[in-house]
Amino acid sequence: xxxxxxxxxxxxxxxxxxxxxxxxxxxxxxxxxxxxxxxxxxxxxxxxxxxxxxxxxxxxxxxxxxxxxxxxxxxxxxxxxxxxxxxxxxxxxxxxxxxxxxxxxxxxxxxxxxxxxxxxxxxxxxxxxxxxxxxxxxxxxxxxxxxxxxxxxxxxxxxxxxxxxxxxxxxxxxxxxxxxxxxxxxxxxxxxxxxxxxxxxxxxxxxxxxxxxxxxxxxxxxxxxxxxxxxxxxxxxxxxxxxxxxxxxxxxxxxxxxxxxxxxxxxxxxxxxxxxxxxxxxxxxxxxxxxxxxxxxxxxxxxxxxxxxxxxxxxxxxxxxxxxxxxxxxxxxxxxxxxxxxxxxxxxxxxxxxxxxxxxxxxxxxxxxxxxxxxxxxxxxxxxxxxxxxxxxxxxxxxxxxxxx
Amino acid sequence: xxxxxxxxxxxxxxxxxxxxxxxxxxxxxxxxxxxxxxxxxxxxxxxxxxxxxxxxxxxxxxxxxxxxxxxxxxxxxxxxxxxxxxxxxxxxxxxxxxxx
Numbered sequence: 337x338x339x340x341x342x343x344x345x346x347x348x349x350x351x352x353x354x355x356x357x358x359x360x361x362x363x364x365x366x367x368x369x370x371x372x373x374x375x376x377x378x379x380x381x382x383x384x385x386x387x388x389x390x391x392x393x394x395x396x397x398x399x400x401x402x403x404x405x406x407x408x409x410x411x412x413x414x415x416x417x418x419x420x421x422x423x424x425x426x427x428x429x430x431x432x433x434x435x436x437x438x439x440x441x442x443x444x445x446x447x448x449x450x451x452x453x454x455x456x457x458x459x460x461x462x463x464x465x466x467x468x469x470x471x472x473x474x475x476x477x478x479x480x481x482x483x484x485x486x487x488x489x490x491x492x493x494x495x496x497x498x499x500x501x502x503x504x505x506x507x508x509x510x511x512x513x514x515x516x517x518x519x520x521x522x523x524x525x526x527x528x529x530x531x532x533x534x535x536x537x538x539x540x541x542x543x544x545x546x547x548x549x550x551x552x553x554x555x556x557x558x559x560x561x562x563x564x565x566x567x568x569x570x571x572x573x574x575x576x577x578x579x580x581x582x583x584x585x586x587x588x589x590x591x592x593x594x595x596x597x598x599x600x601x602x603x604x605x606x607x608x609x610x611x612x613x614x615x616x617x618x619x620x621x622x623x624x625x626x627x628x629x630x631x632x633x634x635x636x637x638x639x640x641x642x643x644x645x646x647x648x649x650x651x652x653x654x655x656x657x658x659x660x661x662x663x664x665x666x667x668x669x670x671x672x673x674x675x676x677x678x679x680x681x682x683x684x685x686x687x688x689x690x691x692x693x694x695x696x697x698x699x700x701x702x703x704x705x706x707x708x709x710x711x712x713x714x715x716x717x718x719x720x721x722x723x724x725x726x727x728x729x730x731x732x733x734x735x736x737x738x739x740x741x
Numbered sequence: 742x743x744x745x746x747x748x749x750x751x752x753x754x755x756x757x758x759x760x761x762x763x764x765x766x767x768x769x770x771x772x773x774x775x776x777x778x779x780x781x782x783x784x785x786x787x788x789x790x791x792x793x794x795x796x797x798x799x800x801x802x803x804x805x806x807x808x809x810x811x812x813x814x815x816x817x818x819x820x821x822x823x824x825x826x827x828x829x830x831x832x833x834x835x836x837x838x839x840x841x
Contacts, residue, residue, distance in 0.1 A: 340784050343834070344749035344765060347786050347798065350831035351747075368814065394743040419743065446791065479792015481759060481771050500791060503743065506775035507793030514758045555743040555788065558796035559775070581743065592813055609805040611745075611788055611796040619777035620795075715744065 351610075355582030365587045366407055372594040373409045379598070384411050387545055388593055389687055391534055392419035392553035393715025394581050400720050402583040403729025406739060408590060415687035418533050419553055421499045422448040422713035423685055424635040425526055427455040427674040432663045433497060433524065434458040437472040441661065442494040444483035444521075447476050448713040449497055451706065455674045480504075480511055480523075487521040494521045495657045501530050502559045505646055506620035509627040512648070512655050522657035525648050528633060530556050531564055532644040537686050538572050547687075549593030550576045551586060554608040559624075561616025562606040569604045580608035627652060634666050636709060637675045637682030679708035684717050691721040698722060745788040745795065748772075750781060757781075762789060786835065803832030 354361075377384055390396055396416040399405060405414055418424060431454045437443045438459055450464045461467050468474040473492075477483050480496055487494040498508055505527045511517050530553060541547045552565050557578045565576045575596035579589035589607045596602055606612050624646070633645025648656045657663060675681050678696050683689035691697045691710070701707035703722050710716035733739035748762035751769060757778030761769045774781055775793035787797040807828045 338751075340749045340751060341763060341765065341767070343784070344747070344763070344786055347831065347834055348747055348765065350827070350834060354828055354831065364814065392743040394745075477792075478770075479772060481773055481792050485771070501743075503745075503775075503790045503795055504793055506795075507773035507791070510758060510773050510775060514756060516758060553743045555745045555790055555795055558788065581745070588810070588813060595813065605809075607809060609809055610798055610802040617776040617780075617796075620775055 351582070355580065355584040358584055361584055362407070362587060365584070365591055369408060369587070369591050369594060372591065372598050373411060375598045376594065377411065385413060385545060386411055386548045386594070386597065387413045387415060387541070388549045388551065388590060389415050389417045389537070389541075389547045390419075390551040390586070391417040391530065392551075392556070393713065393717070393720070394555070395419070395551055395553070395579065395586060396717055397715065397720050397724070398581055398583055398586050400724045400726060403732070404583060404586060405727065406729040406733035407587065412590070415547075416684070416717040417537055417687050418635070418638075418685045419501075419530065420685070420710065420713050420715040420717070421501055421528055422446075422452060423681060423709040423716050424528060424638070425449070425452070425499050425709070426634045426636045426666060426671075428634075428666045429524070429526055429663070430454050430464070431456055431458050433495065434461055434464065434467055436495060436661055437464060437467040437474055438470070440473070440493075442473040442475065442487065442490070442492050444475050444477050444487070444494060444496040446478070446497070446499065448715075449499055450474065450476050451712050452709055453676070453707065453712070455676060480508060483521060484511065484517055488518045491518075491520050495661065496521060496523050498523050498525045498527060500527055501553070502527075502556050502624070505624045505628065506559055506617070509623035512627050512652050513623060517655055519654075522660045523648065523655050524657035524663065525628065525646055527628070527646040528635070529630070529644050529646065531560075531568055532641050533635065534565075534568055535571065536638075536641045536644075538568070538574075540686055540688065547572075547574065548597060549574055551589045551593075552576050552578045554578055554580050554585075554612055557606070557608070557612045557616065559616055559620045562604055562612055562614050564616065565604045569602055573602050575602045576604045578604070578606045578608050578612055580611065632668065634671050637673065637685065639671055640668050676707050681708035681710040681718070684710050690726070691718040692726060694718070743790070745790045747798070748787055748789045750783055750785045750787055752783065753781060760787075760794060762787065762794070764789070798835045800832045800836035803828060803835060807832070
């Protein structure tokens with residue numbers, strides 16, 4: 337084994353030991369959470385409900401997979417937010433790509449998008465996987481780099497479906513700026529921006545029970561920096577904690593939110609210090625600004641959110657799939673609700689409903705036969721709840737007599 | 742879309758555009774360096790997201806993390822001393838791996 341690999345194993349094992357498999361620390365954090373909650377209940381009464389939103393699909397995975405809802409007091413409601421780019425990519429663009437796929441264009445896509453179902457069929461086809469079964473050249477890749485390498489080999493007209501958040505944008509920008517993309521491959525930028533979506537979601541909750549704290553996306557923040565959440569925290573007067581993805585990270589972030597609430601403070605705190613800095617990566621931010629324009633963009637089932645998407649600037653049009661393949665942009669006036677009848681994915685994405693509130697969940701919509709986008713993506717709340725049990729940890733805790741209710 | 746996987750950098754191309762990384766299974770993958778090139782060198786442990794390097798583990802990052810834990814948990818530091826020591830060794834490990 338190489339020295340690098342051996343060193344890598346030791347570090348990864350160390351991280352897991354401290355942030356994942358650390359019962360002692362978990363117990364201490366739980367005790368601290370209970371202590372601070374005690375103070376809050378004393379101040380605001382027993383009926384106090386504190387709604388904390390995790391923005392990111394990977395945080396929802398951590399919360400559900402590790403049963404964290406069973407470890408927090410019953411006054412805390414942990415809800416999932418819109419942090420799943422596959423879930424929020426409008427059906428329209430997938431329909432446009434289906435048309436190209438059926439016309440012989442080679443399509444490169446991430447695995448989740450491959451199974452995404454459209455609302456309207458294109459020549460009776462509703463997903464890229466169905467198109468492939470009819471002979472279309474649809475290739476599943478894990479990165480743009482893989483698509484570049486493969487498309488160079490065959491030289492045919494090709495498209496890469498560039499979904500994602502800020503995390504992928506700098507990689508796409510680098511590929512464009514360094515002219516690494518061959519002439520036959522075009523990028524369909526469907527990148528979405530997270531702070532505008534967070535503001536939109538928090539605003540919706542203001543009308544009911546407002547969100548009192550946010551667990552902000554750690555890996556998005558490696559690029560945009562913890563500073564990116566400052567304005568949101570100030571506007572909504574709530575604590576925002578940029579968090580890592582291990583269970584100890586998330587529990588720590590919940591504790592920090594409660595501490596701020598108990599002291600009537602609100603500020604942005606970076607918990608994920610081992611990977612995120614306050615300013616983020618300034619080179620990455622510059623590359624993104626150089627290559628992309630910020631546009632008002634449509635979110636599936638939700639509609640347009642101002643300044644929430646990225647498209648290639650016109651001077652990079654030779655790389656742009658919209659230009660090359662005459663892909664129609666979705667106009668604000670023509671956007672229509674793009675989820676299947678009965679599917680409550682939009683409400684689930686906005687944290688207004690739980691997967692178990694959806695009439696289709698685990699009846700007709702399952703991980704092997706997904707109807708809505710939230711059941712397709714590994715970061716979709718429905719898929720996570722289907723695989724890891726949603727509230728089941730609370731029921732198990734009750735059975736064992738160790739629940740917090 | 743925050744799924745990130747740690748990997749070790751085994752090589753970097755001369756333009757600083759693409760790095761070869763190993764996720765721990767011995768298979769080498771090419772990924773874009775999505776952050777400042779200067780931050781990445783051979784032997785670094787990085788976080789890769791959808792084929793893009795988005796961050797790396799640093800000694801300073803772990804030390805800051807320890808400080809944060811101390812700050813949030815408050816006074817009873819003595820009872821967590823083992824944990825701090827483990828974290829500190831981890832931080833040193835991250836730093837030491839490259840220079841040894």
